Amino acid sequence: MHFLGLDYGTGGSKATLIDDAGAVRGHAFREYPILTTKPGWSEHEPDRYWTYARDMIQAILAESAVDPRDIGGVAVSSAMPCLVMIDKNGIPVNNAYNLMDRRAVRQVEKARELFGDQKIFAVSKNRLDDHPAIVNLLWERENRPDDFRRVDKALTIDGFVTRKLTGVDSCHYSGAAFYGVAYELLARRFDLAMLDRLGLDPSLFPALHRCEAIVGEVAADAAEATGLAKGTPVAAGQVDCNAGWVGGGMIREGDIQMNLGTCGNFGILHRDADFHDSMIGFAYTTDSENTYITVPTTTTGGQTIRYLRDNHYRAERELEASGGMDAYDAINIEAAAAPPGCDGLVVLPYLMGERTPIWDVHARGVVFGLSLAHTRGHLARAMMESVAFALYDSFQVITAAGRPVNPPLILNEGGAKSVLWRRIITDVFNLPTALVERRNGAPYGDALLAGVAVGAFKDFSVAREWTRYIDPMEPDPAAHSLYMEYFDLYKSLYAHVKDDFRTLARLREKERG
Numbered sequence: 001m002h003f004l005g006l007d008y009g010t011g012g013s014k015a016t017l018i019d020d021a022g023a024v025r026g027h028a029f030r031e032y033p034i035l036t037t038k039p040g041w042s043e044h045e046p047d048r049y050w051t052y053a054r055d056m057i058q059a060i061l062a063e064s065a066v067d068p069r070d071i072g073g074v075a076v077s078s079a080m081p082c083l084v085m086i087d088k089n090g091i092p093v094n095n096a097y098n099l100m101d102r103r104a105v106r107q108v109e110k111a112r113e114l115f116g117d118q119k120i121f122a123v124s125k126n127r128l129d130d131h132p133a134i135v136n137l138l139w140e141r142e143n144r145p146d147d148f149r150r151v152d153k154a155l156t157i158d159g160f161v162t163r164k165l166t167g168v169d170s171c172h173y174s175g176a177a178f179y180g181v182a183y184e185l186l187a188r189r190f191d192l193a194m195l196d197r198l199g200l201d202p203s204l205f206p207a208l209h210r211c212e213a214i215v216g217e218v219a220a221d222a223a224e225a226t227g228l229a230k231g232t233p234v235a236a237g238q239v240d241c242n243a244g245w246v247g248g249g250m251i252r253e254g255d256i257q258m259n260l261g262t263c264g265n266f267g268i269l270h271r272d273a274d275f276h277d278s279m280i281g282f283a284y285t286t287d288s289e290n291t292y293i294t295v296p297t298t299t300t301g302g303q304t305i306r307y308l309r310d311n312h313y314r315a316e317r318e319l320e321a322s323g324g325m326d327a328y329d330a331i332n333i334e335a336a337a338a339p340p341g342c343d344g345l346v347v348l349p350y351l352m353g354e355r356t357p358i359w360d361v362h363a364r365g366v367v368f369g370l371s372l373a374h375t376r377g378h379l380a381r382a383m384m385e386s387v388a389f390a391l392y393d394s395f396q397v398i399t400a401a402g403r404p405v406n407p408p409l410i411l412n413e414g415g416a417k418s419v420l421w422r423r424i425i426t427d428v429f430n431l432p433t434a435l436v437e438r439r440n441g442a443p444y445g446d447a448l449l450a451g452v453a454v455g456a457f458k459d460f461s462v463a464r465e466w467t468r469y470i471d472p473m474e475p476d477p478a479a480h481s482l483y484m485e486y487f488d489l490y491k492s493l494y495a496h497v498k499d500d501f502r503t504l505a506r507l508r509e510k511e512r513g
Contacts, residue, residue, distance in 0.1 A: 001072040001456055004060070004228075005446025006053055007240050008078040008157045010034065010042075010098045010262035011306065013049070015056035016443035017064055017071070020456055022466035026060035027440055034262075035095060039508055040361075042100035042352060046084050046092040049157060050164045057226040068229040073450030074165065074218065075235040077243040077442050078157035079262070080282075081178035083133045085140065085151045090163060093150050097136050098157075099263060100299055100352040102361045104131055107138040111181055114197055123194065124177065125185040125275040126282075129359040132180020137200060154179075154204045158237045165226075165234050166216030169206035172236040173289065176208050177282035185281065186273055188289065209236040211288040212453040235453035240442045241265055241295060242285045244413045247445030248436040249467035251286055251460050254406040258425070259441075260415030263355075264301020264387045267293045268398065268405055276401055278357040279394065285449060286460045294403065296356040296394030302415045304349050304365075304383040305331060312376050328418075334377030335384060336420045340427070340479050341486050342378045344369045347386035348494055356394045358494065362501040368493055384421045385483070388428040389490045395429060408432040410469060413441040422471070427479035428487070434469035 002025060006015045012031040018024055030052040035043040061068060083097040108128055111120070120128050128135070133154060141148045155163065156175045163169055177185050182194035188208060195202055209215055213236045223230040238246070245257045245267055258266035271291050275281040284291040300307070309317060309327050316327040350363035367379070399405070409431045415421050416435060426433045438444060451457040 002066050002070050003447040003450040003456070004057070004071055004074045005243070005443035005448070005450060006056065006074070006076045006161060007243055007442035007446055008049060008076070008161065009240060009442070010079050010100060011303070013052045013056065014441065014443045015053075015060055016440045016447050017060045017066065018444065018447040020451065022462065024438070024440055024444070025066060026064035027443075028056035028059045030056060034098065034100070038103070039512070040102040040105070042098050042102070043095035044098055046096040046160065049096075049161050053161055053164065054225050057228060061227045068227055071228060071232055072456055073233045073235060073454040074228070075446040075450040075453065076158040076161045076237045077240040077446050078175070079240045080156065080175055081130060081132050081180070082157045083136050084155045084157055084160040086153050086155060086160065086163070087150045088152045092160075093147050094140075094144065096157060097133070100303075101136065102131055102353050104135040104139040105361055107135040107142070110138065111135055111198070115181075115194065120181055121277055123182065123184050123191055124180050126177060126180060126280060127277065127359060128181065129361065130180065130280060130355060131361075132178050134179050134181040134198065134200065137204065138198065141199070151204065153206055155206060159206060162215065162234060162237060165218050165222045167219050168216035170215040170236055171206045171208055172211045172238055173208060173283040174211055174239040174242050174285060175237070179205065185283070211236055211238045211283070211285045212449060214453055233450075233454050235450050238285045238446070238449060239282060241267055242293065243442035243445035243449070245445070246285050246460055246463055247438075247440070247442065247448055248410060248412045249464035250410070251464055252406065254404050256405045257410040257412050258391070258416065259413040260302045260387070260411070260421065261413055262301065262303045262306070263297050263299055264391055265295050265297040266391060266395070266409070267295045268403055269293055270403070276398060278359065278397060280356065285445075294398065296391060296398065298349065298387055298390035299353055299355050300349055300351040301387045304351060304387060305380070305415060307351060308376075308380055308383060312379075331380050332418050332420050334375065335380035338375070338378045338381040340482055342382040342385065343373060344371070345374055345378050345382040346486060346489055346493060347382045348490070349383060349386040349390055354390070357397050360498065360501065362505040363494070364501060364504065366493060366497060381420070384418075384424050385428070385486070386490070388425045389487050391425075392428050392487065393491070408434045408469075408472065410434055410436060412436045419471070422473060426473040426475050428483045430475045430480045432475065433473045435471045437468040437470045
């Protein structure tokens with residue numbers, strides 16, 4: 001028997017097919033554009049989600065030669081927060097929101113005025129500043145009222161794809177946390193009184209399920225479009241970082257894994273209900289009614305390097321397209337030529353605001369110390385170091401609060417394949433690290449979830465049995481000491497320009513009229 005997983009990140013979608021021994025039988029990837037047409041906006045064209053699902057599934061079936069009738073289950077994940085609004089016919093209303101969108105600044109403040117930060121955290125176990133889906137719905141109602149009246153359901157990206165597969169509107173407990181504000185994380189339900197005060201009809205939200213619950217079956221039209229067999233069970237799904245970490249064998253309390261995808265984050269698994277008010281918390285997949293994950297996040301982690309690739313390595317991209325070296329490999333080669341500290345170049349990587357621990361929607365990128373002696377390789381390394389500093393900032397907060405971790409720090413998806421970036425993180429965090437050998441990431445964890453959901457795997461422990469950690473690194477004390485001096489400067493820079501970010505935001509608002 002085989003199992004299929006699909007994952008939707010901020011910058012692209014992936015699919016993986018595994019057999020019942022955990023071996024990968026097929027893998028596919030499709031990159032899609034991130035639309036930033038206005039300051040603070042970050043969107044996708046939602047029709048691409050299903051188009052790419054069809055393309056990837058068809059490609060995997062052709063690659064693997066697996067009989068679709070031998071696929072025992074499907075599960076989907078996506079990066080959060082996100083929002084796909086659909087009408088009664090399931091057709092998207094406007095573009096989809098992805099996790100970098102920060103337009104709903106005024107709606108955040110209105111929700112804060114209604115309930116106060118303490119009430120919102122007590123209910124949701126998360127800060128309001130993360131721009132969860134509920135405040136985006138408020139923005140839609142206030143700015144596009146005619147369109148908002150057409151909205152029948154507010155889905156996540158994976159919920160939208162699951163609906164296309166099954167015809168069923170659903171959400172899983174791990175993703176429900178990202179509706180925010182009125183979602184009670186521990187009770188796993190919406191606070192109806194809070195929704196009433198917000199003026200949002202509870203019917204906007206889909207039914208909620210355990211991650212491993214079967215929510216439907218592949219419908220006839222979806223079977224025809226994808227090549228899957230009609231009636232194939234479909235699980236509720238999970239948040240994409242959960243998918244990557246489950247697939248990477250993260251199943252014990254205190255386990256810690258890191259992703260360097262479009263955003264950069266790491267997660268620490270726990271069963272207690274202690275949540276830190278400057279971090280992100282939600283249900284974890286392995287037991288989504290009783291296990292949780294604390295996740296610090298820097299908004300533009302791997303996206304900083306994608307930005308460099310798209311804007312400063314265009315010739316390398318053209319060479320890659322014609323069969324030359326991968327543009328990211330070229331970036332790594334040049335970055336590795338620069339020393340730790342980048343000869344005095346420091347970056348604040350806040351290209352779309354920042355999440356943990358500073359929660360500053362107005363923050364923007366800063367390059368400090370630039371001189372004629374610096375190359376684009378220096379800038380690339382400084383970007384990598386800045387992401388490490390941003391994540392380490394949160395790591396310090398969490399460990400100071402007493403949250404235990406089990407070394408080593410396991411690096412999983414995205415930019416973690418960069419030996420240089422792993423070395424930087426190892427030395428900044430002053431922790432031993434290792435890399436997940438299998439590079440399929442989140443869709444592998446989704447395929448595993450599908451297998452658990454249909455009972456083919458007894459639980460998620462098989463992921464640890466199937467996962468091998470390679471390329472261990474030990475921190476260099478001298479490099480860590482140097483990085484801590486630069487980290488102090490990094491922190492000081494933000495403190496000095498924090499108010500200037502707000503001034504800049506006001507000037508931009510004035511420019512826009």
